[in-house]
């Protein structure tokens with residue numbers, strides 16, 4: 001049977017600069033955890049024995065890994081760098097977890113899937129990533145699971161926006177202030193997710209004893225165009241958002257046309273239904289970005 005974590009000390013890898021990492025630090029501190037936030041200046045995470053020692057020095061009960069190689073298009077050219085962080089790192093963390101006894105929480109992606117399905121992906125659906133980033137993340141999941149780290153939890157999430165780091169929503173709002181019209185892709189559908197919500201739900205799932213793979217996103221779905229239009233509308237900007245097909249916006253890495261994730265397993269485990277992304281977006285635009293519509 002899975003068990004909730006007993007402990008007080010959490011280490012957040014990527015907690016100083018990562019978009020999700022910073023939200024995890026905020027949420028954990030608010031929940032009363034003694035939190036250590038790591039940055040690349042504290043330890044070189046590609047040196048696995050140094051990383052193992054760094055973790056041992058802090059004696060965490062739980063380690064959240066919010067470090068990743070997230071430059072999806074660049075990964076097509078920088079395959080080794082993507083694999084170093086997205087595959088080798090979670091495997092090393094799995095080995096340390098097994099040795100030291102901390103619970104490991106790791107994040108993965110909706111780019112696990114090829115988008116041929118027409119209803120939300122569940123955890124048991126077959127993965128078939130279309131790009132190097134997606135492949136490196138799925139190989140990372142497998143490498144972590146292969147270490148048999150007890151209680152390890154992998155959370156597949158998607159389309160993140162939130163405070164602390166540049167993201168799609170912020171980029172759109174900045175552009176919308178300068179231009180009368182923006183062309184945004186309408187044939188990729190996913191699950192927009194607010195990092196403070198993801199952090200909060202992650203901690204809830206850990207408290208409920210979640211382990212293995214779970215999908216964790218805000219409720220609802222949108223195309224990039226719909227997400228952009230909603231953000232621009234909330235911010236009270238007059239920029240027109242024009243829907244275009246992906247073929248009019250070529251990108252190096254192939255993205256799935258549909259990657260909505262089902263959170264049914266999370267809901268069953270915790271009793272919590274993630275709030276709709278539109279509500280979360282409102283909080284981001286009004287509270288974090290301080291926009292007055």
Ligand SMILES: NC(=O)c1ccc[n+]([C@@H]2O[C@H](COP(=O)([O-])OP(=O)(O)OC[C@H]3O[C@@H](n4cnc5c(N)ncnc54)[C@H](OP(=O)(O)O)[C@@H]3O)[C@@H](O)[C@H]2O)c1
Nearest residue numbers: 014017018019020040067068070107108109157158159160
């Ligand atoms: N963003 C999304 O839309 C999205 C979608 C699906 C899944 N995910 C997954 O969610 C998780 C969190 O993503 P995020 O968007 O919050 O990531 P992010 O904002 O890009 O942050 C990545 C973190 O990794 C650190 N990092 C990168 N390269 C490093 C290196 N060589 N050595 C040490 N640290 C390094 C960064 O530090 P620096 O600031 O110093 O570079 C930063 O703290 C990841 O597992 C990602 O794959 C994200």
